[in-house]
Every structure is written in structure tokens, then in C-alpha cells.
Amino acid sequence: MTSLTASSGRDAFEPAASGRWEPRRALALSVARKRTAFVRGMRLLFTAGALSIAALLVVQLVLGSSGNATGETEAVSADVRMTNPRFTGRDESLTPYVVTADTAIRRRDAADGVTELERPRLDYDFLEAGADVSRVLAESGRYDLPNRILDLYSDVNFRTRAGYTFQSDHARIFLREERVTGEEAVEGTGPMGTIRADSYEITDGGNRIIFSGNVRARLIQDRTAPIPDASPEEGND
Known part of the structure; x- marks a missing residue:
């Protein structure tokens, strides 16, 4: 045990x-x-x-910083849409300008730096001296940033600082050169009267305007200018 x-x-x-x-x-x-x-x-x-x-x-x-543009971005399919875009730059005389629009669209298959604009506006002394800079220039447009070229389409309205107002369906504004060309019919109104043509070109900062093709003009005589006295010999003729 x-x-x-x-x-x-x-x-x-x-x-x-x-x-x-x-x-x-x-x-x-x-x-x-x-x-x-x-x-x-x-x-x-x-x-x-x-x-x-x-x-x-x-x-x-x-995508947002390319092209010196600011605005809210939104991706739509393969394209990029910007709300209230703003493009800034200077011409050859170092005069600043600002291109704005309701909407900007950068297409996937578009060339580099090219942006489509809806209801574009331009703040630039060359075209908008004394005018409301918020005024829409056209229904649509296209901005080529590398070349500083602004194309305007459909119901284009702008004014030069010389006091001439133009209406057309197309205007190409070369922002570096203070030059505008148009390949569509144009109607213009200014201090000297009215004019209509098939195409036009504005150079020298608006001081020189060339109209081409079926040009029709109506000049307004300045009635406030004194009328020179006629000599007796001229009166007898």
C-alpha cells in the first residue's frame, strides 16, 4: 500500500x-x-x-494646371470639362488680356493646348476699351493656347478701341499681334458710317481695317464741319 x-x-x-x-x-x-x-x-x-x-x-x-487655366474640373468620359475657366497672357506690347467662358472642354483627340469654349469673353484693351468686359463675344469659341489664337463662332460681336462695332459669324483674334481676321460676312458700324463685306482684317491695334468681297459702305457726312465758301468763278460754272 x-x-x-x-x-x-x-x-x-x-x-x-x-x-x-x-x-x-x-x-x-x-x-x-x-x-x-x-x-x-x-x-x-x-x-x-x-x-x-x-x-x-x-x-x-x-490636367488642371496645363495651359495657365483655372477653374473647377470635371471628367466626362474621355474629355475634361472646366467650369468658369480663366486664361491669362500678354501680347507683344506686354498688354495683359484675360479669356474667360462659361465652360471649357478639352477633347481627348484635340491638339495639345486647344480648348473649346462656351460663351467666351475677353478682357483686352485692343477690343474692349470702355466696354463691359463681362459681355459675351460669341456663342462658342476655341482657344489655342500655344499660339495665343482665339477663334469665335456664331453671333460674334466685338468692338475696337477706335469705336467700330462688328457683327459676324466668325472672328479669329491673334492675341499676340493685336490682329483680327474673319472669313465670314461682316457688318460694321462706326464713326464714319456702316459697311458690309464678305471678309475682313483688323490690324495695327484697330487703326487699320481692310474689307474684301462685295463691299458695300454707307458714309455719314459730318454736318458740323464748316463748308468752305465757293469762289465766284466756281459759282458761275
Whole structure:
């Protein structure tokens, strides 16, 4: 009896059988490995998300800053639409100008720097001296930024600083040169009368105007100018 009791007491102080420890150790290692894999996966996910956001920001900055234009941008299919765009620049005489519009659209297949405009306006002393700079020049237009050329289409209305007002369906304004050309019929009104022609060109900052093709003019005589006295010889003729 005594021998059996002593043996039972030693068993109480001996470590538990290996069959009880090893399952717990394996379970702990499995949990640790799963946790490491989860943390690694989350790191990869956050890294990919950060790279995607950075790429989108770079694309928006490039599209928004190209062409010295400001405005709210919105991607529509493959085109980029800007609300209230603003283009600034200077001509050869360093005279500043500002081109604005209700909306600007940059087509995917358009040439670099070319933007379509809806209801364009122009703040420029060459054409808008003394006029309301918020006035719409045309229903639509196209601005070629690299060449500083503004094309206006449909219901074009503008005025030179010499006091002449023109209406046409097309005007091409060379902003660097203070020059305007038009290949559509034009009607003009100014201090000397009215004129109509098939095409026209305005140069020298508005001081010289050339009309071509079926030109019809009506001159207004200045009745306030004194009439020279006729000599007797001329009166007898």
C-alpha cells in the first residue's frame, strides 16, 4: 500500500504528458502566423490605396494646371470639362488680356493646348476699351493656347478701341499681334458710317481695317464741319 501511494505522489509533481502541451503550442503558433499574415495583407492594402490616391492627384494637377487655366474640373468620359475657366497672357506690347467662358472642354483627340469654349469673353484693351468686359463675344469659341489664337463662332460681336462695332459669324483674334481676321460676312458700324463685306482684317491695334468681297459702305457726312465758301468763278460754272 505504501509503495503505491509514494508512486502516486511523484506523478503529481511530474510534468503533464507531452500529449497535453503540444496541441496548445501548435495552436499558439498557428494564431501567430495568421496574425502576421493579416498584418502583412493590411499593409499591402493600405500601400496600394495610397499609391492610387497619389496617382489620381497627379492626373488632376496635370490636367488642371496645363495651359495657365483655372477653374473647377470635371471628367466626362474621355474629355475634361472646366467650369468658369480663366486664361491669362500678354501680347507683344506686354498688354495683359484675360479669356474667360462659361465652360471649357478639352477633347481627348484635340491638339495639345486647344480648348473649346462656351460663351467666351475677353478682357483686352485692343477690343474692349470702355466696354463691359463681362459681355459675351460669341456663342462658342476655341482657344489655342500655344499660339495665343482665339477663334469665335456664331453671333460674334466685338468692338475696337477706335469705336467700330462688328457683327459676324466668325472672328479669329491673334492675341499676340493685336490682329483680327474673319472669313465670314461682316457688318460694321462706326464713326464714319456702316459697311458690309464678305471678309475682313483688323490690324495695327484697330487703326487699320481692310474689307474684301462685295463691299458695300454707307458714309455719314459730318454736318458740323464748316463748308468752305465757293469762289465766284466756281459759282458761275
